[in-house]
Amino acid sequence: MKAAVCYEFGKPLVIQEVALRTPKLGEVEVTLKACAICHSDISYAQGAWGGALPAIYGHEAAGIITALGENVAGYDIGDTVLVTLLRACGRCVSCSGGHPAQCETRVRESDSPLRTTDDQPVQQGLKTGAFAEKAVVDQSQIAKIPADMPLDAASLLSCGVITGVGAATNSAKVRPGSSVVVIGAGGVGLNAIQGAAICGAATIIAIDTLPEKLATAMDFGATHGILATSEKPHRQVKRLTGGRGADTVLVGATQAYQTAPQYLCVGGTMVMVGMPPSGEKVTYEPVMVAASSHKMIGSNMGDTMLSRDIPYLIELYKQGRLKLDELVSRRYALEDINEAIADTLAGNARRNVIVFE
Numbered sequence: 001m002k003a004a005v006c007y008e009f010g011k012p013l014v015i016q017e018v019a020l021r022t023p024k025l026g027e028v029e030v031t032l033k034a035c036a037i038c039h040s041d042i043s044y045a046q047g048a049w050g051g052a053l054p055a056i057y058g059h060e061a062a063g064i065i066t067a068l069g070e071n072v073a074g075y076d077i078g079d080t081v082l083v084t085l086l087r088a089c090g091r092c093v094s095c096s097g098g099h100p101a102q103c104e105t106r107v108r109e110s111d112s113p114l115r116t117t118d119d120q121p122v123q124q125g126l127k128t129g130a131f132a133e134k135a136v137v138d139q140s141q142i143a144k145i146p147a148d149m150p151l152d153a154a155s156l157l158s159c160g161v162i163t164g165v166g167a168a169t170n171s172a173k174v175r176p177g178s179s180v181v182v183i184g185a186g187g188v189g190l191n192a193i194q195g196a197a198i199c200g201a202a203t204i205i206a207i208d209t210l211p212e213k214l215a216t217a218m219d220f221g222a223t224h225g226i227l228a229t230s231e232k233p234h235r236q237v238k239r240l241t242g243g244r245g246a247d248t249v250l251v252g253a254t255q256a257y258q259t260a261p262q263y264l265c266v267g268g269t270m271v272m273v274g275m276p277p278s279g280e281k282v283t284y285e286p287v288m289v290a291a292s293s294h295k296m297i298g299s300n301m302g303d304t305m306l307s308r309d310i311p312y313l314i315e316l317y318k319q320g321r322l323k324l325d326e327l328v329s330r331r332y333a334l335e336d337i338n339e340a341i342a343d344t345l346a347g348n349a350r351r352n353v354i355v356f357e
Contacts, residue, residue, distance in 0.1 A: 003114075003132035004337045005122065007054045009047030012338045013131065018056070018122055019115040023069030023136050027113075030083050030142065032063035034155040035130040036328075036353045037337075037344050038187075040275060044125055045341075048277035055123035056114060058131030058354075059085040060159040062151040065142075072139050080149070081142040082310070084158040085126040086301055088140045100140070101301045131337060133356055143310040149317075152331060152353045153324035156187075157313055159301070160351055161324065164191025166302015166309065167250050167273045169199055176200030178247040181237055181263045182222070183256040185213040187327060187351045188273060190220045192250045194322060195302075197221030205237055205246065207256075210347070220323060234262035241265065258282040261294055269295040331355045 001020055004013040023029050041057040043049065061083040065075055075081070087107060088100035095103050107127055113136040114122035114129055122129075129135055145154045164187075168174045180196040182189050185208040196204045197220075205224045206217035214225030224240055226233045238245055245265035251257055252274025260270050261284065289296070302309075316322035329349040332340040340352040 001133040002334060003056050003129075004058075004334060005054050005056055006045045006125075009045065009053070013045065013341075015335055015337070017117050018132065019117055019119070020132070020134055020136055021113045021115070023067050023072075025070050026072060026139050027069040027136055028065050028072055028075060028139055028142060029067035029134060029136050030061070030063040030081060031066045031134050032061050032083070032130060032132065032356050033151040034063070034353050034355050035061040036152075036155045036158075036160065036351045037340055037349075038159050039344070040126065040159075041131070042341055042344065043275070043277060050278070051125070052109060052123045054116070055125045056129040056131055057125035059083075059126040059128035060155055061128070061130035061135065062145065062155040062158065063135075063356075066134070075139065075142070075144070080145050080147045080151070082145055082154055082158045083128060083130055083135055083137055084141050084143075084306065085128050086141060086304060086306060087127050087138050090140065098305065099303060100306070101304050131334070131354065133334070140306075143306040145310070145314060149314070150325065152328050152355055155353060156324055156327050156351055157310060160187045160327070161191050161313060161322075162302045162304040162309060163273065163299075164188040164193075164302065165195035165198065165313065165322075166304045167271050167299040168192050168195025168248075170303040170309075171297060171299035172248045172250065172269060172271045174199035174201050174248055177202045179203040179205070179241045179244070179265075181205045181207060181246040181249045182217075183207045183228070183249065183251045183260060184253055184274075185217040185222075186252075186347075187349070188252060189250075190217065190327065190350060192273065193217055193221045196248075196250075198316065198321065203241060203246075205240060207233055216350070219326070234259070237263045254280045254282065261289065261292075264292065264294055267293045269297060272296065272298045327351050328353055
């Protein structure tokens, strides 16, 4: 099959033929129809978190099951599914406690189903390897979607949507009538805004450096927009929240982590959604956190449970209460993936999607 392979961090991906083994016990083969480009894929390809090379990244995908390994339950060849990096053993403490996104069982890199055509190992990036025409993944990494659902939009449910919406609904547990600040109105930020709106937040304030992104945020449910470059934006948040500050702040970029507590009310919660490169740091005064009773929590993939959250989100989409189609910025062929990545890095995209014929 054809795939986009990373041979050197920070260099363009190479389009070439690779070999994909057949599914083993508990695995499925999915012929992919769409794979969105997430910033995590780009960060890995730039070497932000290390890892072995060569590798195939891509983890936000949708397609059709074309082969089943032994002991796969609940799926048939021909089913339309999304494919995620969320691999869960179902047995560890986190899985047993209802948090499969925090599964503690590690996957060995040597178990990758990918090889070069001369039989050299290729790493399955983010346990998925979806910048390719097909993927072989564990059955825990897929979820059924309606056959008539546009697969470019459906692929976004695999990461960007569940990460943003889940950060608000599952991790932050935003309350009806509360106030929420979302710093960064990119793909994940727009979904965090949608999640806050779904939860019934009364005031949803988007903060970004670009006016056009703030305008888009209003279309996705924000009630107010503030330019991050304006003078003391945290004071504007205080004015919009009756002098209190926000109950919840959802944040992604490193520089935003530094300033996020300024937006919180006493007892407020900062939800850390983004994944900055390893080694980046921020500093806080512990006394300020303690005195204000602030809470800081991490949110990995929106603490998503696929079997619970995907049907719910699909139903919201059908009802017109969750925007998916509007998140797709542009569609690219696999051969043009480097152009799609460059456009994403330039900040022009909500989500660029690779589509396969």
